[in-house]
Amino acid sequence: DVKVTQSSRYLVKRTGEKVFLECVQDMDHENMFWYRQDPGLGLRLIYFSYDVKMKEKGDIPEGYSVSREKKERFSLILESASTNQTSMYLCASSPWTGRTGELFFGEGSRLTVL
Amino acid sequence: GENVEQHPSTLSVQEGDSAVIKCTYSDSASNYFPWYKQELGKGPQLIIDIRSNVGEKKDQRIAVTLNKTAKHFSLHITETQPEDSAVYFCAASTGTALIFGKGTTLSVSS
Numbered sequence: 001d002v003k004v005t006q007s008s009r010y011l012v013k014r015t016g017e018k019v020f021l022e023c024v025q026d027m028d029h030e031n032m033f034w035y036r037q038d039p040g041l042g043l044r045l046i047y048f049s050y051d052v053k054m055k056e057k058g059d060i061p062e063g064y065s066v067s068r069e070k071k072e073r074f075s076l077i078l079e080s081a082s083t084n085q086t087s088m089y090l091c092a093s094s095p096w097t098g099r100t101g102e103l104f105f106g107e108g109s110r111l112t113v114l
Numbered sequence: 115g116e117n118v119e120q121h122p123s124t125l126s127v128q129e130g131d132s133a134v135i136k137c138t139y140s141d142s143a144s145n146y147f148p149w150y151k152q153e154l155g156k157g158p159q160l161i162i163d164i165r166s167n168v169g170e171k172k173d174q175r176i177a178v179t180l181n182k183t184a185k186h187f188s189l190h191i192t193e194t195q196p197e198d199s200a201v202y203f204c205a206a207s208t209g210t211a212l213i214f215g216k217g218t219t220l221s222v223s224s
Binding site: 103 | 155160210212214
């Protein structure tokens with residue numbers, strides 16, 4: 001089975017802190033994604049990566065950055081956390097480019113910014 | 115850009131009933147339509163998908179229909195069971211963007 005592991009299930013941070021969300025996949029997928037999930041808003045794409053050291057902005061990249069130093073690992077970084085970044089963050093990987101194939105999601109990281 | 119509307123936002127059915135969730139999309143270039151199920155405390159998981167060259171697809175109790183002319187697609191679950199209770203997301207992809215609907219919370223009571 002494909003395994004996408006998000007290192008932290010629950011985090012509580014203070015406003016202004018730098019936050020790292022880590023994601024690792026074990027299926028050698030080229031493509032990795034970070035989504036944000038909020039009630040009533042569905043899933044919104046923050047950033048994605050088609051290859052190591054490559055990144056592309058999604059629909060809501062403001063306030064976030066990413067790092068992909070190794071194929072299996074994709075990190076989401078909040079340089080200075082704010083309360084409006086309190087949310088559920090979902091990492092996903094996929095072997096398909098062009099976003100026309102299955103996404104494999106991790107179980108999510110619930111971030112609370114106080 | 116693409117916009118996906120999903121209805122209803124909540125749906126309650128009795129065990130054994132059918133459930134239908136409908137989505138509409140705006141970009142006629144969309145050609146891939148997946149449905150994801152998210153159980154409590156877990157990430158979304160693909161349950162069925164359909165491509166624009168197909169009008170209907172079935173997998174046991176789950177079926178998806180696509181009407182390209184009207185730009186809408188629907189998820190049908192027959193003989194619902196308590197384990198079908200979850201949040202369901204539709205999505206539409208043009209190949210360069212995958213846009214999700216806002217989700218439907220399905221509750222199946224026994």
